[in-house]
Amino acid sequence: MLSGPSHFRIMGAHDGLTAKLAENAGFEAIWAGGLGISSSYLVPDAGLLTMTEFVNAAAQMRAACTLPIIADVDAGFGDVNVVRRMVRLYEAAGIDAVCIEDKQYPKRNSFRGGQHLEEPRAFAQKIATAKAAQCDTDFVVVARLESLIAGAGMDDALSRAELYHDAGADAVLIHSRLSDAGEIREFCRRWQATGRNVPVLCVPTTYAGTTATELGDMGIRGIIYANHAIRVSVKAVTEVLASIAKHDSTAPIEYSLASLSDLFGLIGMNDVLNDVPWEGAADSVEAR
Numbered sequence: 001m002l003s004g005p006s007h008f009r010i011m012g013a014h015d016g017l018t019a020k021l022a023e024n025a026g027f028e029a030i031w032a033g034g035l036g037i038s039s040s041y042l043v044p045d046a047g048l049l050t051m052t053e054f055v056n057a058a059a060q061m062r063a064a065c066t067l068p069i070i071a072d073v074d075a076g077f078g079d080v081n082v083v084r085r086m087v088r089l090y091e092a093a094g095i096d097a098v099c100i101e102d103k104q105y106p107k108r109n110s111f112r113g114g115q116h117l118e119e120p121r122a123f124a125q126k127i128a129t130a131k132a133a134q135c136d137t138d139f140v141v142v143a144r145l146e147s148l149i150a151g152a153g154m155d156d157a158l159s160r161a162e163l164y165h166d167a168g169a170d171a172v173l174i175h176s177r178l179s180d181a182g183e184i185r186e187f188c189r190r191w192q193a194t195g196r197n198v199p200v201l202c203v204p205t206t207y208a209g210t211t212a213t214e215l216g217d218m219g220i221r222g223i224i225y226a227n228h229a230i231r232v233s234v235k236a237v238t239e240v241l242a243s244i245a246k247h248d249s250t251a252p253i254e255y256s257l258a259s260l261s262d263l264f265g266l267i268g269m270n271d272v273l274n275d276v277p278w279e280g281a282a283d284s285v286e287a288r
């Protein structure tokens with residue numbers, strides 16, 4: 001996908017169920033997002049969950065769908081030694097890619113204050129360490145640039161992108177929190193001018209008015225819808241629960257529920273054998 005001719009869309013998930021729903025909806029890949037996973041634990045997206053909790057969440061998604069999974073691994077959970085082990089754990093869990101961001105550990109969500117960039121060469125070393133640690137040659141390491149988030153500017157983003165590419169990054173993610181895609185367009189134009197043929201990913205959370213096709217035309221390869229599944233969950237569950245609490249019946253919200261039949265289909269209830277011949281099995285074990 002990264003070396004393919006056109007852009008692809010990556011849907012954020014926070015558990016096995018949302019990963020499967022993303023696959024069913026036709027997305028091409030999964031973003032195992034830190035904000036979504038943290039929200040599902042009801043903790044801030046500020047480096048509070050452990051690496052094990054993140055890996056386990058991604059592993060749940062791996063078991064639930066067949067799409068490539070790119071795991072948001074924040075700042076790598078620590079220094080280069082942690083990054084080395086992190087890559088091994090994610091690879092062992094069958095995850096296809098990790099995306100490491102160039103902020104100091106513990107990072108803060110990009111839409112909040114407290115943004116502190118990592119020293120560029122220290123972060124390049126994390127990328128090189130991650131690449132050296134991978135066993136499968138197809139494993140992908142994405143270097144996420146937070147210069148525009150931290151107010152360090154476009155020149156900083158571009159020089160870091162070159163450094164991270166030289167350190168071995170397979171792709172870069174340029175993050176912006178503007179309400180239009182101006183910064184994304186400028187980054188792509190200047191990145192292409194460097195002649196470096198490294199794919200660029202972006203996260204159009206705040207510039208939702210720009211379509212995936214428009215981003216693709218700017219030169220973006222992977223478009224990540226990072227937090228939409230968790231945000232719709234919060235809204236939908238809140239509304240339905242409030243209605244049930246208020247009314248004397250669930251009738252007003254029945255129309256907005258998945259049917260039991262759809263839920264059963266999703267979780268594989270139709271494959272469950274109802275009449276398991278336990279006694280016969282026990283006999284045959286004894287006979288053997």
Ligand code: SPV
Binds near residue numbers: 033
């Ligand atoms: C996440 O989904 O956790 C991300 C993307 O890192 S964002 O929250 O948009 O920074």
Ligand code: MG
Binds near residue numbers: 035072074
């Ligand atoms: Mg994140």
